[in-house]
Amino acid sequence: MSTDTNPQADLFRNAMARFTNGVTAVTTTENRLPFGLIATSVCSLSADPPTLLVCVNRSASAHDVIARSGVFAVNLLSAEQKDVAQRFAELKGSERFDLMRWTTGKSGAPILIDSVVALDCKVLAKHNGYSHTIFVGEIIATKVHADPAASCLLWHRRSFASTALEVR
Ligand SMILES: Cc1cc2nc3c(=O)[nH]c(=O)nc-3n(C[C@H](O)[C@H](O)[C@H](O)COP(=O)(O)O)c2cc1C
Numbered sequence: 280m281s282t283d284t285n286p287q288a289d290l291f292r293n294a295m296a297r298f299t300n301g302v303t304a305v306t307t308t309e310n311r312l313p314f315g316l317i318a319t320s321v322c323s324l325s326a327d328p329p330t331l332l333v334c335v336n337r338s339a340s341a342h343d344v345i346a347r348s349g350v351f352a353v354n355l356l357s358a359e360q361k362d363v364a365q366r367f368a369e370l371k372g373s374e375r376f377d378l379m380r381w382t383t384g385k386s387g388a389p390i391l392i393d394s395v396v397a398l399d400c401k402v403l404a405k406h407n408g409y410s411h412t413i414f415v416g417e418i419i420a421t422k423v424h425a426d427p428a429a430s431c432l433l434w435h436r437r438s439f440a441s442t443a444l445e446v447r
Contacts, residue, residue: 299435304354304363305333306381306389307345313376313389314341317367319434320411321353329418330403334411340372345414349402350386353416354394358430358441363391385420395429397422 300319307314320334333353335342345351356363367375380392384399391397400416407413433440 296436299433299440302356302364302432302434302439303333304356304367304391304394305335305341305345305351306354306391307341307348307351308383308387308389309344309348312373313381314344314373315367315375315389316341317364318353324415328403330415331398331400331418332413332415334408334413336411338410342412345402346405346412348387350388351400351402351414351416352384352386352388352390353398353400354391355396355398356391356432357393357395357424358432358443360391360393360432361439364432364439384422390422393424394422395424395431 301321303318303321304315305318305321316335316339318333318335322332324330324332331353333351335345363379366379376389381389382392384390384397386399386401388399390399398418399420400418402414403417404415405412406415430441430443433442
């Protein structure tokens with residue numbers, strides 16, 4: 280059934296929009312070129328070994344690149360990096376990284392310099408997630424922002440927000 284006419288799918292999307300997630304740029308590489316997507320479906324998995332998972336739509340341009348290269352990095356965006364999400368939405372392929380400050384991680388995946396934390400991963404496992412693939416990554420290197428109080432970019436009710444406000 281088309282999701283456009285499926286009330287259950289709308290209910291699902293509206294329900295999921297109530298969750299608040301950190302916005303990440305999941306980056307990967309092929310032929311030394313950078314690729315990636317904006318993703319919120321990132322979750323920690325195990326501390327030993329250090330692993331996380333990310334759910335990537337099979338239709339996303341970076342999906343097959345991650346599958347082929349076997350590497351990706353999860354860059355948790357700071358509140359000052361909303362422009363990164365905008366560039367990913369406006370541009371395609373490696374152009375998304377033009378004018379962006381990034382370096383190459385241990386895995387070869389791009390590490391965005393100003394991210395709150397960058398987790399460089401090797402793909403340990405891939406699982407079928409229907410429209411998505413669940414990539415399990417072993418974290419082989421971690422880079423944290425110089426400012427330990429750097430605010431994260433959040434996605435809530437289909438809008439950007441930030442962790443800058445403290446709840447008392
Ligand atoms: C805030 C936000 C969160 C997203 N989270 C995911 C996600 O977790 N997984 C995913 O596959 N796509 C996610 N997307 C969609 C992708 O970033 C991307 O737009 C889509 O896969 C198309 O990418 P392409 O133009 O490279 O093919 C998200 C988009 C936004 C704006």
